[in-house]
Each structure stands twice: as C-alpha cells, then as structure tokens.
Amino acid sequence: MEILFNDFKRQYSLIKEEMDSAIHEVLNSWWFILWKQVSSFEEEFAQKNWSKYCIWIWNWLDALKISLMALWVWEWDEVITTSHSAVATTLAILDVWAIPVFVDTDEYYCLDSVLIEEKITDKTKAVMPVHIYGHSCDIVEIKRICDKHGLYLVEDCAQSHFTEFNWIKLGNYWDTWCFSFYPTKNLWAYGDAWAIVTNDEEIYKKCKMIRNYGQETRYEHKLFWVNSRLDEMQAAILRVQLKHIDENTEKRRHVAKKYIDGLQWIPEIQLPWLREWSTHTFHLFVIQCERRDELMTYLKEKWIPTLIHYPISIHKQPFFDWKYSDLKLSNLDNQVQRILSLPVHPFITDEEIDYIVLNIKEFYGK
Numbered sequence: 001m002e003i004l005f006n007d008f009k010r011q012y013s014l015i016k017e018e019m020d021s022a023i024h025e026v027l028n029s030w031w032f033i034l035w036k037q038v039s040s041f042e043e044e045f046a047q048k049n050w051s052k053y054c055i056w057i058w059n060w061l062d063a064l065k066i067s068l069m070a071l072w073v074w075e076w077d078e079v080i081t082t083s084h085s086a087v088a089t090t091l092a093i094l095d096v097w098a099i100p101v102f103v104d105t106d107e108y109y110c111l112d113s114v115l116i117e118e119k120i121t122d123k124t125k126a127v128m129p130v131h132i133y134g135h136s137c138d139i140v141e142i143k144r145i146c147d148k149h150g151l152y153l154v155e156d157c158a159q160s161h162f163t164e165f166n167w168i169k170l171g172n173y174w175d176t177w178c179f180s181f182y183p184t185k186n187l188w189a190y191g192d193a194w195a196i197v198t199n200d201e202e203i204y205k206k207c208k209m210i211r212n213y214g215q216e217t218r219y220e221h222k223l224f225w226v227n228s229r230l231d232e233m234q235a236a237i238l239r240v241q242l243k244h245i246d247e248n249t250e251k252r253r254h255v256a257k258k259y260i261d262g263l264q265w266i267p268e269i270q271l272p273w274l275r276e277w278s279t280h281t282f283h284l285f286v287i288q289c290e291r292r293d294e295l296m297t298y299l300k301e302k303w304i305p306t307l308i309h310y311p312i313s314i315h316k317q318p319f320f321d322w323k324y325s326d327l328k329l330s331n332l333d334n335q336v337q338r339i340l341s342l343p344v345h346p347f348i349t350d351e352e353i354d355y356i357v358l359n360i361k362e363f364y365g366k
C-alpha cells in the first residue's frame with residue numbers, strides 16, 4: 001500500500017464534472033483577470049468567515065505584506081511574531097523594512113500570548129500571530145494586549161480556514177487576517193492564491209488599491225504600489241472547492257479522531273493538545289514522539305510519508321544567522337526536535353489510517 005501525503009488525484013476524480021464545468025465557464029466568458037468569478041468568490045468567502053470584506057491576492061507573500069502596508073507598518077517598526085511558521089510570515093515583515101521580534105511557542109505550537117508584553121517597545125507597531133496546523137492562538141488575549149498597547153493585529157490564517165476560537169471564526173478579532181490557498185492547504189486553488197479579509201472599510205479600500213497598481217478607478221493611480229491580481233480561473237476553481245470545504249473538514253476531523261483513538265496509549269507519543277471552546281480543522285496532524293527520525297525512516301520503508309513542519313525555525317534560517325544567533329526559544333527548540341506530521345488529507349481511507357497506526361505501534365513494540 002502506498003499512501004500519499006496529499007492526494008489531489010482522488011479529490012479531482014470526485015468533483016471532476018463540477019470542476020470541468022466551472023473551468024469551461026471561465027474559458028467561454030473571455031474575461032481572465034478580476035472579473036465576476038473573483039468578485040463572487042470574494043463575497044462568498046467573506047460571508048463564510050462571518051466578515052464584511054475580502055480582497056483576493058495572487059502572490060503568496062503579498063497578502064501579509066499588503067496588510068502591513070495598508071496599516072502603515074513600515075521601516076524600523078517592530079512586529080511581534082512567531083518563528084514557528086513558513087518563512088513567508090517573516091519575509092512579509094522584512095519586505096516592508098520592518099523588524100520581526102520573535103516570541104516562544106506555547107504547548108499548542110502557537111505564539112505564547114503570556115510572553116508578548118515583555119517584548120513590546122516604543123517601536124512595536126503590530127502583532128502577527130500564526131494559527132498553526134489548523135488550531136488557533138489564544139487570540140482573545142492577544143487582541144486584549146493589542147488594544148491595551150495600541151497595536152495592529154494581522155493574523156496569518158494560512159493553515160486555519162474556518163477554525164473557531166471561543167466559537168467565533170478566527171479573524172473576527174480585527175484588523176486583517178490572511179489566508180493561503182496554496183494546493184496543500186485545506187481550501188486550495190490549482191495554483192497560487194491568497195486573500196485578505198477585514199471588517200474595516202478603510203483597510204479594505206486601501207488593500208484593494210494596493211493590489212492593483214494603486215488605482216481606484218482605471219488609469220488613476222492614487223498610491224504607488226504592487227500588482228497582485230487574482231485570475232478568474234483560480235477564483236472559479238476556489239468557488240467549487242468552497243462548496244466542499246465543510247465536508248472535507250469533517251473528514252479531516254474523522255482522520256484525526258482515528259489517530260487519537262489508535263495512538264493514545266503509546267507513552268512515547270504526545271498527541272495534539274486541543275483548546276477548550278475552540279475547533280481544530282487539522283490542516284496538519286502533528287504528534288511529538290521519541291526517536292522521531294528513526295520512526296520517520298521506518299515509516300518511509302513501509303511507503304508511509306511523513307513530514308516535519310518545520311525542521312528549521314525561521315530565526316535559525318541561514319539568512320538570519322547574523323541577527324538572532326543569541327536568541328533562545330527553548331519551548332520551540334524542544335518541539336522542533338520531536339514533531340512529526342502524519343498524513344491527514346480528506347481522501348485518505350480508514351484502511352490506510354489503520355495501516356499507519358499499526359506500523360507506528362509496531363515501531364514502539366506495542
């Protein structure tokens with residue numbers, strides 16, 4: 001049995017007719033950039049997030065960067081963030097010439113809200129938490145701290161589509177929140193696509209201008225900025241995917257439950273901690289385990305793929321060597337040595353999960 005970490009072929013075969021028809025509709029419309037599909041999707045996605053505005057962005061890094069630009073976060077401003085993420089989160093901060101200030105992780109692998117206040121200086125302008133793996137940070141506490149110190153809150157929700165904290169959808173805690181639709185995400189395009197969501201009309205208007213060469217009306221450029229427009233094809237594809245997101249999230253939860261039931265009695269394994277009053281959408285199913293690298297090799301020999309998200313924390317990336325060599329994030333350092341992501345996509349079968357669980361048990365002699 002060969003198991004895939006993501007199985008696009010299985011998904012496409014289930015929705016082929018619907019998807020092909022959406023793609024043909026775009027081909028027959030002869031409009032390819034920022035037209036009806038994009039605006040319909042912006043509306044539908046905002047609605048599903050219980051929020052007012054959505055702006056589609058083509059480029060993977062631009063959504064976070066445009067958010068910071070719209071909030072006037074700029075040169076030498078400090079942004080408090082996490083080192084446990086895809087590098088894009090920090091690159092967006094660097095791209096507006098601001099300075100990332102890293103805070104250690106909590107047991108949920110998120111930026112630890114308890115440690116934020118000690119990092120605030122007169123230069124701090126924003127906090128950028130990452131809701132990692134499909135779970136959420138303690139966003140109510142982070143929002144309280146932002147309000148107390150007059151800071152902006154820009155949330156990286158790339159991995160947490162429609163996750164709830166205190167039964168409220170992530171992002172509804174203010175200024176902007178950004179989603180990725182990279183093909184491995186819970187809601188995915190067949191190419192690159194991102195979105196910024198906000199409830200603030202001013203921020204919405206500014207982000208919309210920035211993504212399209214700073215123009216509000218055609219050929220009148222009020223701002224001097226980027227081109228990051230989404231095409232109609234990806235929007236049409238995402239509109240189809242959006243219809244299936246709830247059912248796919250339920251399947252991810254089903255897979256996670258099977259792993260939890262199957263692996264809960266193995267003392268060498270730490271299962272994901274789940275916050276009360278919150279939901280988990282299991283973008284990734286991450287365990288901590290002993291002899292992690294040996295287990296990875298053992299599973300690979302059985303055709304079971306696993307990954308590490310992320311093996312090198314951002315502050316330890318070679319391009320940062322000069323700046324953060326003295327920084328100690330002890331919780332994160334410890335987690336990075338032990339974390340392992342198991343396949344959790346919605347199209348994996350029960351039989352395949354049982355096979356994975358069986359092999360992990362065998363490895364630990366259970």
Ligand SMILES: Cc1ncc(COP(=O)(O)O)c(C=O)c1O
Pocket residue numbers: 060061085086088089130156157158159180181182
């Ligand atoms: C938390 C987080 N932020 C940002 C990104 C970058 O997004 P993309 O994959 O669309 O480039 C990712 C992607 O892996 C991510 O997981």
